[in-house]
Amino acid sequence: MMNVNRLALAGSKHLRPSQYRVMAQRFNSTDAPKLTAAEAAARPVVKSGLRFRTKAFITLTLIGAGVAGVVKHSFDDEQFRALLEDNIPHYAHSLDKLEQLRDNEDVEKIIAGAALVGGKIVDLGKNGYRTASDLINGTTTPAPEKPASSVPSSASQLVKKVQELEQPKPAVAAARAEYIPSVTPAPAFLPGAAPGKNASHVEKPKIVEKVAKKVEEVKEKAVEIKENIQEKIAEKKEEAPAPPKKLIKIAPIESEEPVMSSLNATLAQLVHILNENGIPEQGHEVFEKANEELKHLSERVEALKVEGEAQAATVMAELTEKYKRIVDEKETHHEGHISQLKRELADAFEQEKKDAIERELKIQQEILREEQKQELIKYAMDMQRRWVREVKVRVENERGGRLARLDQINLRLKTLERQGVDNADFLDQSSRTHQLWCGVKALEKAYEAGERRPFDRELARLKRLAETEKDAEVLKVVLAAVPESVAAQGVDSVPELMDRFEYVADKVRQASLVPENGGVLAHGMSVVLSKLMFKKHGLVPGNDVEAILARTEYYLVENDLEQAVRELNQLKGWGKRLAKDWIVAARRRVEVGQAIDVINTHANLVSLTLA
Amino acid sequence: MSANNNTKAAPIPSEEILSRKWDECLSNVIVKSGIGLSVGIVASALVFKKRSWPISVSTGLGLGYALSQCERNFNPTLVPVAKYQDKK
Numbered sequence: 035m036m037n038v039n040r041l042a043l044a045g046s047k048h049l050r051p052s053q054y055r056v057m058a059q060r061f062n063s064t065d066a067p068k069l070t071a072a073e074a075a076a077r078p079v080v081k082s083g084l085r086f087r088t089k090a091f092i093t094l095t096l097i098g099a100g101v102a103g104v105v106k107h108s109f110d111d112e113q114f115r116a117l118l119e120d121n122i123p124h125y126a127h128s129l130d131k132l133e134q135l136r137d138n139e140d141v142e143k144i145i146a147g148a149a150l151v152g153g154k155i156v157d158l159g160k161n162g163y164r165t166a167s168d169l170i171n172g173t174t175t176p177a178p179e180k181p182a183s184s185v186p187s188s189a190s191q192l193v194k195k196v197q198e199l200e201q202p203k204p205a206v207a208a209a210r211a212e213y214i215p216s217v218t219p220a221p222a223f224l225p226g227a228a229p230g231k232n233a234s235h236v237e238k239p240k241i242v243e244k245v246a247k248k249v250e251e252v253k254e255k256a257v258e259i260k261e262n263i264q265e266k267i268a269e270k271k272e273e274a275p276a277p278p279k280k281l282i283k284i285a286p287i288e289s290e291e292p293v294m295s296s297l298n299a300t301l302a303q304l305v306h307i308l309n310e311n312g313i314p315e316q317g318h319e320v321f322e323k324a325n326e327e328l329k330h331l332s333e334r335v336e337a338l339k340v341e342g343e344a345q346a347a348t349v350m351a352e353l354t355e356k357y358k359r360i361v362d363e364k365e366t367h368h369e370g371h372i373s374q375l376k377r378e379l380a381d382a383f384e385q386e387k388k389d390a391i392e393r394e395l396k397i398q399q400e401i402l403r404e405e406q407k408q409e410l411i412k413y414a415m416d417m418q419r420r421w422v423r424e425v426k427v428r429v430e431n432e433r434g435g436r437l438a439r440l441d442q443i444n445l446r447l448k449t450l451e452r453q454g455v456d457n458a459d460f461l462d463q464s465s466r467t468h469q470l471w472c473g474v475k476a477l478e479k480a481y482e483a484g485e486r487r488p489f490d491r492e493l494a495r496l497k498r499l500a501e502t503e504k505d506a507e508v509l510k511v512v513l514a515a516v517p518e519s520v521a522a523q524g525v526d527s528v529p530e531l532m533d534r535f536e537y538v539a540d541k542v543r544q545a546s547l548v549p550e551n552g553g554v555l556a557h558g559m560s561v562v563l564s565k566l567m568f569k570k571h572g573l574v575p576g577n578d579v580e581a582i583l584a585r586t587e588y589y590l591v592e593n594d595l596e597q598a599v600r601e602l603n604q605l606k607g608w609g610k611r612l613a614k615d616w617i618v619a620a621r622r623r624v625e626v627g628q629a630i631d632v633i634n635t636h637a638n639l640v641s642l643t644l645a
Numbered sequence: 646m647s648a649n650n651n652t653k654a655a656p657i658p659s660e661e662i663l664s665r666k667w668d669e670c671l672s673n674v675i676v677k678s679g680i681g682l683s684v685g686i687v688a689s690a691l692v693f694k695k696r697s698w699p700i701s702v703s704t705g706l707g708l709g710y711a712l713s714q715c716e717r718n719f720n721p722t723l724v725p726v727a728k729y730q731d732k733k
Contacts, residue, residue: 538660541664544663552719552720553715553716553720553723554712554715556719557663557666608663612659612662615658615659616660
């Protein structure tokens with residue numbers, strides 16, 4: 035019954051089929067035996083979930099991963115690291131140590147060493163496995179070729195190859211050393227020159243050859259002649275050993291020619307020799323004939339000489355005559371030429387002299403004229419000066435008389451004029467000063483009013499006054515420094531400023547705890563927490579917001595606006611932004627006050643210098 | 646429209662800028678969460694078979710949007726995804 039009701043209730047709700055199934059299972063599960071309380075307690079309690087050990091392990095792993103992640107990120111992100119270092123004690127120290135560890139080279143070496151050791155262990159393991167499997171199976175498996183050891187074996191192979199290559203080399207070298215030199219002899223002469231001795235004779239001149247030939251011929255002939263003579267002498271000696279010796283007599287020929295004398299000498303020698311040796315009549319006759327012929331020859335030579343000389347003399351005479359004739363002609367010609375030249379030169383000289391004289395005359399004339407002019411000018415000036423002096427003297431005399439009186443009258447007139455002008459000036463000045471004073475007073479009244487009042491009309495009036503006044507530069511500058519908008523709107527009064535300051539101070543306090551670039555939350559926190567801060571009053575030292583506000587308040591109460599503005603200007607950040615307008619308004623008031631002060635002083639000065 | 650222009654042209658006294666920002670923030674929150682609420686109710690009624698979660702989700706979305714607007718209003722230098730790096 036209960037079940038049916040429940041089912042009905044369940045049906046009224048909107049169920050999903052799975053939910054319906056579950057509900058049906060629950061309601062229909064009447065056949066499952068229900069456990070009694072004692073039996074339930076007797077059963078071993080299977081706690082749901084994992085065991086404590088597993089849980090702890092998982093937690094530790096997660097925490098370790100978290101820490102590792104944090105450390106890794108703090109290495110990468112500087113801002114994150116800074117944040118953590120600020121807030122977690124000893125974090126900076128541990129991070130520095132980790133960094134050192136990371137950068138440490140020893141660690142790298144250790145890691146590399148560990149890698150090597152690991153590799154060796156792996157190899158050992160492999161070897162062991164292989165031997166074990168061999169023992170078990172009874173087979174032998176060869177050690178696998180390690181790629182690492184192949185390198186040195188190939189090196190040894192290379193060495194062997196090199197050695198093999200090196201061995202045949204000495205045999206080859208020996209074969210090369212058995213070089214047989216060639217049999218052909220070196221050429222003894224250069225291909226250009228002709229072989230043989232005649233090479234040296236080619237260069238000699240032909241004349242020398244001829245002479246040499248002649249000399250040889252003569253020598254040969256002489257030798258022949260000598261031989262003949264000797265033969266003959268020998269014959270003669272044999273033929274006639276004892277004929278009567280007739281001495282050959284030769285008359286020595288005297289001539290001037292050296293050839294003749296030498297011939298004669300040789301003949302004499304021959305005769306002497308023959309005479310000594312003995313000679314037949316033939317020879318004697320021959321020699322006498324020869325002597326006669328020599329004589330004839332010498333006479334002939336002499337005759338020829340004389341003839342030659344005569345001829346030479348005649349030729350010489352002719353030549354000298356010709357020469358003389360020619361010389362005379364030339365002389366006469368030249369004399370005529372020279373006399374002509376002389377005449378011409380003389381004429382030219384005369385001409386030149388005349389010209390020079392004329393020139394000199396002209397120059398002299400010029401000089402004299404110049405001098406005359408100078409003299410005239412001087413005289414003229416002199417005359418003029420004398421004339422001026424005369425006039426002056428006359429005027430002086432006159433002046434002494436009537437002109438003096440005119441001067442006096444003029445002087446008096448001038449003084450009168452000046453006095454009149456001064457009077458007028460004075461009156462002007464005093465009236466302007468009055469006006470200035472009135473204007474300043476009006477401005478002051480507007481300035482000191484209890485509330486903000488515009489003073490543009492007063493300012494305009496003052497400007498007009500300043501324009502007409504002389505020595506009013508300062509005034510003009512000061513009046514120009516007050517902007518039109520300020521004059522039109524007026525300037526806050528001190529009570530107004532004080533009121534506004536209270537409001538501003540409140541707002542500044544609210545915004546005082548906002549950090550840089552703070553958002554909504556920061557501002558909200560600042561508003562809330564600032565209400566918990568104490569307010570300060572009076573002249574307190576310090577640079578925080580409260581102190582500044584307290585000092586500004588103090589100066590305001592003392593009516594020292596300038597100092598108040600300076601103090602409030604020291605705010606920073608949001609406070610400054612909030613207080614900006616108040617500072618501007620207070621500054622304006624201060625500036626206008628200063629301008630009014632300056633105008634006051636100016637008016638004072640003017641009225642003092644008036645009298 | 647002209648009223649809007651006038652209010653924009655008149656300068657705000659500087660001490661009021663924060664108050665102005667708070668006003669805007671508050672109005673934003675009210676308006677946007679209100680809109681979220683209404684959208685959520687409508688969505689839940691029409692689309693989601695009268696379940697409760699669309700309403701809260703939508704209101705939350707509206708509030709979140711208003712919050713981010715406020716944040717930008719108070720800190721105009723905030724640019725999404727940009728990080729401030731201190732000059733070293």
